[in-house]
Amino acid sequence: MIRASALFIVIVISFLLASITSGIVYYTFYYKVQLANHAVYHRLVHNLNSGIAYTLSLAETSSAYQKQIDLYNEGSDSVKIDAKLWGIFNIASVEAYGKGIALKKAFMYGYAPSKESNVAIYLKNSDKGLRISGNTTIVGTCYLPQGTVKAANVDGFTYQGPSKLINGEIRQSPDSNIRLNSSVLSHIEELLKYDFLNFPDHFSSSPNESSEKDSLIRSFTDSTWYISYADARLTDCMYLQGNIVLYSDQPIRLRNTLSVKDIIIVAPSIIFSGKYQGTLQAFCTDSIVVDSDVTLDYPSTLVLFKKNVVNASAKIHLKERSAVSGIVCAYSTLTNDDHIHVQVNKGALVKGQLYSSGSIDCQGTIYGGMICKTTLLKTNTSINENYLLNTTIDLTKRSTYFVGSNLLPANSKKKVIKYL
């Protein structure tokens, strides 16, 4: 039997059904809006990738530029590109925008070594061919003086390496040393002028950055922060990352407690204290000392840029058990300057490229290549030119994905080192 309140019950049920239905309709509408947003977002992601491809395909006419391009000449897919030199590498920030949304992505890029610099050893031509002793292993193409290599005795060490002295092609080296890229050198020289105080983005003009922070992170899509190593706000800082140039006009000893990633450090000389670990590019005029057990991860760079004849002992020194992944470079602006030196101690490791416009004393390991005017082997009793003792240089052990800088001769094709 139907009760008299049936109409009331049905109205309640209808109300519930109407509520559920309107909920579904609203959900569908919301989903439709989200789908439209999703489509816009993905379109921007593809435009961002297109912008990155465009940046990498662009023939480098200038290291720093800002561009706005219309990807398909339809006026609806535009990206902004902001590229600059970051130390010896390059950084580009790409921004895709549309319908109130903007996506930004920054990446570091470089260049794969060219045939000329993709070698195990490159020594400038002279009348002294290469002599190797002790447990020395060399793998890879070598450019040697007179195109010769011989086993020799040094300080009582006889050659004990593989029967084939060099496992790779041997070519006679040219009479001149490898030339470095002048525009990258100019950029390094500019950095070493310590003229940062006049820069509009100097950190001292950022009073809002509290001294209580234990880390400073600056995106590469923003402007660069130039921070003096003497800045009081760095006292308690433990971590620096990103678009930061840390500078000092005095020699600095980098404390272990300050971890850094992707930043640039500029100082007359830098000492990396024992067990230090980080990823950075260091530019100095006098000396760089990497203590034992220090690890500098890829893509790290140590550049010694000697511009003063007074500094007779310009030197990069990698001590025992230290490891540098990236590029180690000692360069003198003075022509025929032999007084610039890189010393790689026994047990030290360089993964990448090692360059000196003067000499290198390598008793450690290089997974990659070494380019210099001459090698200098210092023993207790003698100094021997173009000698290697207990050294391992193996080009094949460097990652096939290694990307260097166009500071050294490189292929014209750009490659992404990392996304930032």
Added chain:
Amino acid sequence: MVNKKIKASSLLETIVAMVILLTVFSISILAIQNVLRSVQIGNKTYGYFLLQEELAKTLKNKQYISEEIQKDNFIITKDISDSPLSEGLLIIDLKIACDSGTVLSTLRETVMKDD
């Protein structure tokens, strides 16, 4: 007497209730169908993911060839052309359409030729 009055009232109530119910149901079904038809949500979403998959495959295998691909009940059209921006760039233009020929989704990306 009282019982009879209640029965008569219930019949009227029932008829009104049924009319209300039917109206609410038909309005809601019409509304939902209309929304679903206008958006083609399922197909569009599925189609977009098929395009993403095809783009990833093209980039991985470097299959820079214009072609038509039949996938389930959809046709994917891949069009490769040179970018006007640089000689080293290609434009990959992907479109997905259902059997009736309605384009559900498109996707476009510029890539490096020899990357």
